[in-house]
Amino acid sequence: MKFRKKLLWFIVPAFLIYSGFMLIPLILSMRVSFYEFSGIGDMAFIGFDNFYRLLFEAPYNERFFNAVGNTFEFFAYTMVFQNVTALLLALALTRGLKMTGFFRTVIFIPVTLSLLMIGFVWSIMLNPNIGVLNEILSAIGLENWTRAWLGSESLALPTVALVNAWQYTGLMVMLFVAGIQSIPEEQFESAKIDGANAWSVFKDIILPPLVPVIGIVTIMTYMGVFNQFDLVYAMVGSTGGPNYAVDVLGTFFYRTAFGGAGGQMPQMGLGATIATMTFLFIAFAIGAFLYLSHVRKKGEN
Amino acid sequence: MGQIDLIDISKSYDKQKNVLDEINLSIEEGEFFVLVGPSGSGKSTLLRMIAGLEDITSGTLKISDKIVNHLPPKDRNLSMVFQNYALYPHLSVEQNILFGLGAKKVNKKEQQKRLAETAEMMGLSELLNRKPKELSGGQKQRVALARSVVSEAPLCLMDEPLSNLDAKLRAQMRIEIRRLQKRLGLTMVYVTHDQVEAMTMGDRIMVLNDGKIQQVGKPITLYNEPENLFVASFIGSPKMNMGKAVYSMNQNQLVIEDTLRIAQGPDMDDIPGNIDLTVGIRAEHLLPGTAENTTHHLEAVNVEQLGNETLIAFDVGSTLWMAKWLGQWDVQVGEMVPVHIDSGNFCFFDSNTGLLIKSANFVKEQEVVSI
Numbered sequence: 001m002k003f004r005k006k007l008l009w010f011i012v013p014a015f016l017i018y019s020g021f022m023l024i025p026l027i028l029s030m031r032v033s034f035y036e037f038s039g040i041g042d043m044a045f046i047g048f049d050n051f052y053r054l055l056f057e058a059p060y061n062e063r064f065f066n067a068v069g070n071t072f073e074f075f076a077y078t079m080v081f082q083n084v085t086a087l088l089l090a091l092a093l094t095r096g097l098k099m100t101g102f103f104r105t106v107i108f109i110p111v112t113l114s115l116l117m118i119g120f121v122w123s124i125m126l127n128p129n130i131g132v133l134n135e136i137l138s139a140i141g142l143e144n145w146t147r148a149w150l151g152s153e154s155l156a157l158p159t160v161a162l163v164n165a166w167q168y169t170g171l172m173v174m175l176f177v178a179g180i181q182s183i184p185e186e187q188f189e190s191a192k193i194d195g196a197n198a199w200s201v202f203k204d205i206i207l208p209p210l211v212p213v214i215g216i217v218t219i220m221t222y223m224g225v226f227n228q229f230d231l232v233y234a235m236v237g238s239t240g241g242p243n244y245a246v247d248v249l250g251t252f253f254y255r256t257a258f259g260g261a262g263g264q265m266p267q268m269g270l271g272a273t274i275a276t277m278t279f280l281f282i283a284f285a286i287g288a289f290l291y292l293s294h295v296r297k298k299g300e301n
Numbered sequence: 302m303g304q305i306d307l308i309d310i311s312k313s314y315d316k317q318k319n320v321l322d323e324i325n326l327s328i329e330e331g332e333f334f335v336l337v338g339p340s341g342s343g344k345s346t347l348l349r350m351i352a353g354l355e356d357i358t359s360g361t362l363k364i365s366d367k368i369v370n371h372l373p374p375k376d377r378n379l380s381m382v383f384q385n386y387a388l389y390p391h392l393s394v395e396q397n398i399l400f401g402l403g404a405k406k407v408n409k410k411e412q413q414k415r416l417a418e419t420a421e422m423m424g425l426s427e428l429l430n431r432k433p434k435e436l437s438g439g440q441k442q443r444v445a446l447a448r449s450v451v452s453e454a455p456l457c458l459m460d461e462p463l464s465n466l467d468a469k470l471r472a473q474m475r476i477e478i479r480r481l482q483k484r485l486g487l488t489m490v491y492v493t494h495d496q497v498e499a500m501t502m503g504d505r506i507m508v509l510n511d512g513k514i515q516q517v518g519k520p521i522t523l524y525n526e527p528e529n530l531f532v533a534s535f536i537g538s539p540k541m542n543m544g545k546a547v548y549s550m551n552q553n554q555l556v557i558e559d560t561l562r563i564a565q566g567p568d569m570d571d572i573p574g575n576i577d578l579t580v581g582i583r584a585e586h587l588l589p590g591t592a593e594n595t596t597h598h599l600e601a602v603n604v605e606q607l608g609n610e611t612l613i614a615f616d617v618g619s620t621l622w623m624a625k626w627l628g629q630w631d632v633q634v635g636e637m638v639p640v641h642i643d644s645g646n647f648c649f650f651d652s653n654t655g656l657l658i659k660s661a662n663f664v665k666e667q668e669v670v671s672i
């Protein structure tokens with residue numbers, strides 16, 4: 001027991017760095033949410049006023065709940081566009097085609113590209129008048145499928161989510177592929193001899209060991225979406241798209257804290273409040289994830 | 302219903318080197334047939350080709366007189382047991398056993414009936430609700446066997462199923478598998494690298510080396526009359542003692558490894574004198590010499606007491622010869638031990654081709670005794 005206590009000392013250097021660069025800034029930021037602060041000048045302590053304002057006062061609460069709703073919507077679209085696609089691709093690459101270096105590279109390249117470049121290039125491609133997407137649709141006779149992709153209230157969010165999914169699918173494919181490849185080939189051969197159909201093989205042989213990977217993919221997606229700012233900003237600007245349709249917590253924070261394009265005053269205090277709420281959303285989800293993982297591990301033993 | 306014919310079967314992965322070379326073989330219905338050979342000999346590949354898990358590069362494969370080269374595994378009416386058992390970790394023992402039946406759409410009542418019978422037969426009735434990770438090695442093996450049995454396929458393929466078990470369990474499972482096969486009348490094709498398993502389990506065995514058939518036949522035939530040097534040294538434990546032999550100048554002595562001189566006897570008359578010879582003699586034929594029949598004295602360099610027998614190693618020229626004597630003999634290392642070597646117990650091989658010229662002739666008088 002004494003030896004273990006001594007081991008704790010080895011954690012001290014890492015803990016100091018962690019505290020200095022992560023823990024303390026986090027706490028200080030959260031502290032700002034209790035103040036009225038424009039970013040420069042004086043800070044006035046106002047207790048929970050910012051929180052009250054965010055949750056109950058118009059127009060702040062409208063914007064806030066809109067942003068929260070949009071973020072969850074973004075998450076849902078991403079889960080489908082990105083992760084379901086990734087699973088299907090991973091299955092195709094490992095159980096279907098031979099996994100060639102070509103496919104691996106092609107699928108993974110978007111992950112390596114700069115976010116701003118992606119946002120910028122895609123927003124040009126999606127331009128209703130000069131953009132490539134609508135041109136192609138017209139050229140193959142689907143003219144009435146052309147849209148103002150980023151300009152339409154109903155389409156803007158799914159469109160941005162789709163571009164985000166396009167970028168990160170490759171990463172999730174890699175995780176799924178690693179998971180599937182760790183299944184011993186003998187199990188598949190035994191199923192072949194039994195004559196099991198593809199669905200049965202997927203349900204009983206592939207899916208069960210993949211559950212932890214699905215968990216990791218989900219929590220990574222969740223965290224990524226709640227931190228989302230760059231892509232939305234690059235594609236529709238800090239105003240959050242047409243009528244705030246793409247306004248996620250990240251862009252809402254940016255606008256509030258630093259002042260918006262419409263000449264809004266910067267409000268650091270309120271911004272910090274939004275950041276704190278975002279942190280709580282993420283922390284809660286991670287807590288739930290860790291708890292569920294722990295329960296599952298215990299169940300296995 | 303379960304008879305297998307392999308006609309000129311060859312396999313290569315890169316069109317350059319053949320992993321299996323023109324294998325011709327017929328396995329009879331209800332036979333326990335063992336494919337044995339060292340690692341890389343092609344035995345697992347051959348088994349997997351029968352199963353349909355590997356493509357056949359050239360040649361014809363027939364099961365029950367039907368050409369099956371392009372038939373997928375599930376249509377070949379066979380079952381397979383894998384070396385690492387291939388149990389599905391997230392299904393219970395019961396679900397593992399019934400998996401194949403579910404895939405084949407056997408009706409539920411029939412499934413339960415077969416499950417009950419098989420679980421009883423394999424001693425698994427108490428373990429049906431456990432998951433594979435809660436089972437011991439032997440239990441996992443029995444679940445894998447149960448999966449095969451429950452499919453009621455007439456042909457069963459086994460790929461080194463006992464390799465992951467300890468020696469005692471292996472000896473026990475050998476008997477269980479053999480009894481199971483006899484009881485159900487299955488045609489079984491069994492792959493192993495262990496020659497003891499081959500000898501004790503097979504009705505007929507086939508020794509493979511480097512993709513080529515070395516010999517096919519009853520285990521005892523391969524033991525007594527090995528067709529070439531490879532089979533002679535592969536089958537039998539301890540290995541058959543081998544040595545290079547030349548006739549002495551005046552042709553009435555055989556000199557083995559420049560050390561042992563054997564007087565020429567009538568059994569050596571038909572051996573050509575002008576080829577390179579290798580002789581072989583089994584450990585149990587290096588007999589302890591009595592006052593009357595000692596032919597040589599050899600220096601013991603190692604003695605192993607097993608309780609029921611004693612193994613003594615002798616230096617013979619550049620090789621080590623092992624003698625196996627029944628009982629507990631008090632031999633010390635360094636002692637000059639009297640032995641009796643009879644040239645009638647020698648197998649003669651051509652050193653260059655490796656082929657048998659003449660087998661130990663006492664065998665012919667001493668055919669396996671029937672009661």
